[in-house]
Amino acid sequence: MPPARVAHPGLKSPEYYVPGLAADDVARRYGISPADIAKLGSAENPHGASPKARAAIGDALERLHLYPSWTAEPLREKIAEVYGYEPSQVVCGAGETEIISLVIRAFCPPGGRIQMPGPCFPIYHLFAETEGRVPVLVFEATDRPSMALDVDAYLAAVDDDTRIVFVTNPHSPSGTWLSESDVRRIIEAAPRALVVLDEAYVHYSATPGYIHLAREYDNAVVLRTFSKAYGLAGLRVGFGVASRPIIDALLAVKPTWNMGGLQIAGGIAALDDDDHVARTVATIAESRHHVARRFGELDRFRMVPHSRSNFFLVEIVDPDTDSNAVFNGLLERGVIVKDGAVSWRGLEDRFLRCDVNLPEKMDHLVDALRDLD
Ligand SMILES: Cc1ncc(COP(=O)(O)O)c(C=O)c1O
Structure with a gap:
């Protein structure tokens, strides 16, 4: 062979x-x-699963023969309304997982460095490596790890060649939580990089999270998923919010119809299922x-x-x-x-x-x- x-x-x-x-x-x-x-x-x-999402998906079956909007526009509009963004500042994907792959392709050239906590959600380094980028895992600078992110060690690891910096809050696998001031320190320490704040589990933190930071910083993108608190892991819906140039680049590398009509309908309804x-x-x-x-x-x-x-x-x-x-x-x-x-x-x-x-x-x-x- x-x-x-x-x-x-x-x-x-x-x-x-x-x-x-x-x-x-x-x-x-x-x-x-x-x-x-x-x-x-x-x-x-x-x-x-969210009962409202299940009902909306049932209704959407009537429209299965139609192509969906390639930007998932109705879902973008709903997310924008709920979180105080413009639709043009939102990208939707088949789970956060797809958006993570888009971010790596769009914002790090082959051979570039992508920083992430060690240990972290494996998709960050798996995609980095299969796309020919270099994952840099930063571990706690201590012999007795607490499993929380060592923010000082993390900041010190950022250099001029770092293209993407991942932050997960709450973190996986530990579930530990970062203060808003620590997240801001990381974003401000990496002005030449894109900081990806992954808030997949934010609903369980008993806080609204830091989704507003993508409005303040033009080097930050905040990711969320419908797989966890909305119970839609099998539907595959996630989104990112960021400044418009970041979203425009992500749309350009996105597979054109990455979101089906059922995902769009389910996501919109779930956002109303408080x-x-x-x-x-x-x-x-x-x-x-x-x-x-x-x-x-x-x-x-x-x-x-x-x-x-x-x-x-x-x-x-x-x-x-x-x-x-x-x-x-x-x-x-x-x-x-x-x-x-x-x-x-x-x-x-x-x-x-x-x-x-x-x-x-x-x-x-x-x-x-x-x-x-
Ligand atoms: C930290 C973290 N981010 C993102 C995801 C991806 O979620 P999804 O692709 O289902 O939206 C997961 C899933 O387990 C995760 O643990």
Whole structure:
């Protein structure tokens, strides 16, 4: 067989994203009923999809034969109205994931440096590498990591060749939160770069977030998703807001009809579904509190504190086991989490990431960890 002809070395042996396992697969593998699985590896919404979005998607089926607006204009207009922007300052994508790929292509030339926290959402470095850009992961400058972003170390790492700087707030995988003044310091320290503020999990922070910063700074883009608090991970809708020149460049690299009519209709309706978001946020806050209390029962595992998101890190305190053994032991007990060593560059084998879900799912997790004791 002749060698595959790929455009650049980053595509010769590409690395792919490792998603959380599917409940049906685990149920089948271990002979467990799907209803008895605690699916805590994908940060999905325990209350399902926004009912308003589901109804609007049903109505939109009548228009499936029509091409959608290539800019998803009705959704852009709705987002602009809700967040105080002009429609021309909004780009919509098939989840934030698509917009992250557009940002990398549009704002970093091949070989350019893209800065991100270590560990971080893997899509940042996976896309960077497959597009022939250079990811620079910046870790905490301490031997005893707290898993929060070390802002001083992060600022010090920015140089004249840095083209994009990612900031995730709340952060993933730790769920830790940055103050507005720290986010401003990062944006101001990188005037020659584009700072991408990823607010995928912002609803769980009990704050409105910092989406207004894209109005103030012409080197910032703020990204949000409908996959989490609106429960629309399967629909694939996300958006970015920024100054018009940034959005114009993103539109130019965007696959023309990247958003279908169902995505547009669902996104618009979800933005009016305050009840669903409020119910979801309340459940997560209550459950996070519940699971924190229950972790007090465990000796070999510690819940890393200060998550403001719908997941948290579990540190494996017992030196005689590791994340892979615990991950597999949990799977056998019907609990799906994420193995730090597999899912995050730089997290290694002392950590797992677990979602916050309904209180009974949290009990399932803690009981299974105790059973491993
Ligand atoms: C930090 C972060 N950003 C963005 C996303 C992407 O979300 P989506 O592509 O579903 O909008 C995720 C998904 O898990 C995430 O963890």
